[in-house]
Amino acid sequence: MTRESPAERERDAARWAIRLGEGPDAQTLAELEEWLAGDRRRRGALLQMQSTSRLAETILSERSGFDEAAPAQVPERTSHPITRRRALGIAAALAGLAVSGIWVLERRTKSYATVRGEVRSIPLADGSMAVMNTQTRINVALAVKSRTVWLDTGEAWFKVAHDSSKPFIVEAGPVRVRAVGTAFSVRRLDQGSRIDVSEGRVEIWSELQPKERIALSAGQGAFVTDNGKIANVGAVDVERRLAWREQRIDLEGETLAQAVAEFNRYNERQLVIVDPGLADERFHGVFRAEDPESFAIAVHDSLRVPVNLSEPAEIRIGVPTP
Known part of the structure; x- marks a missing residue:
């Protein structure tokens, strides 16, 4: 539905x-x-x-x-x-x-979006800041008694200006994140949303399970499924997860399949794993998000597998399995 x-x-x-x-x-x-x-x-x-x-x-x-x-x-x-x-x-x-938000009684709603590969900083009228990752769309409503952001797609980091009279709430599907003065990121994924806190504290919950709420402090993260379950609560390396703000991809044991998916978020030229047997190989390192070629060369050097850089639309890693 x-x-x-x-x-x-x-x-x-x-x-x-x-x-x-x-x-x-x-x-x-x-x-x-x-x-x-x-x-x-x-x-x-x-x-x-x-x-x-x-x-x-x-x-x-x-x-x-x-x-x-x-x-x-x-x-x-x-x-x-x-x-x-x-x-x-x-x-x-x-x-x-x-x-x-087209006609205003007490609030103004503004929409912002980024294209593939774009990372954009948006200063908000209340003094807060939103940094939007690639292919992200948000709507922002600053009302008399509340501040609301709808994260339609993608990922964004928010540096919230302190105002205890106006809670700052991010809505990502049924997922809700509430803050007063703090900094945190929200990323929409296929089955829910991931929240990571870099400063202060936030409260998270799902509209489907409004009584089940938890607080996250700086250095913590969680995943809230679209059906209301809160999972994977614990300490995270927030700065590494926020490397995208400098258009970097920081890999710390992710599989080749996961790394390729990350690079493909930012680039028109897509990485393709030809040999499915390579998908679970793990990688460490920091790479420029807009440079899939360097990552492919690193894969070649690390795994000693062929990499085809001759096609303008894609980079092929490995050879087909017989």
Whole structure:
């Protein structure tokens, strides 16, 4: 099943705000209950949408003086009467824009992305810093009482400006990381997200298991699966894991398959293991992320296996197994 994005949830909530404002019948209410049952976060989205709709409707009412049962008297230059239905539609549309960050009541949402091989530093308006790894996409919302970052894809390191009145929360799928003033990284992987803390403390949990929360201190890391399990909690070499900020790959016993996957994140020219028997060989060393050729030569020298550098699109390691 495809996971519902925050934007999709907010758009649907805006539509429900309009339908409820028109006097719902029994069938509509039954459909609403079915929609709400699909995700517990939908109820909060709908309540926020209705609240913002009422505020927008009040503003329209004050400016236009419309009657709930009849078209309002409007200036002659306006050709369309403001009926309640139209006002509700405008209000819900404004609410949807407010929640998504296009129209602002109390927050601004900005999106950032990196392409393959790019590492980018983003100063945030609250004084925090985000460093984005290759092929990463984030959305940042700085509100009156909260600071939220949605990590859609990739990996990012955050240096959080201290503000105890505004918790800083990173959302990566169902995974949540909460901090006030600290530094940590979050990487989205196929089955969950990895969190490493370089300064201070953070609290981590999953929306699927909100009561199961743990705190991580500097020098610790953990992996939170998409189904809510917290695993691999313990001490880690955070600086080595954050070598990507200087566009380096620091290998300390990773397999050739793992090393190749890391290099391929950064480069259009892909490393290919031709001989599957080499995949479990382990490597140590520090390499430039944008230089897969040097790594391939190191593999050749270490394992005494052939490496083909003649193809522009890929580097082939080993020979096919007979």
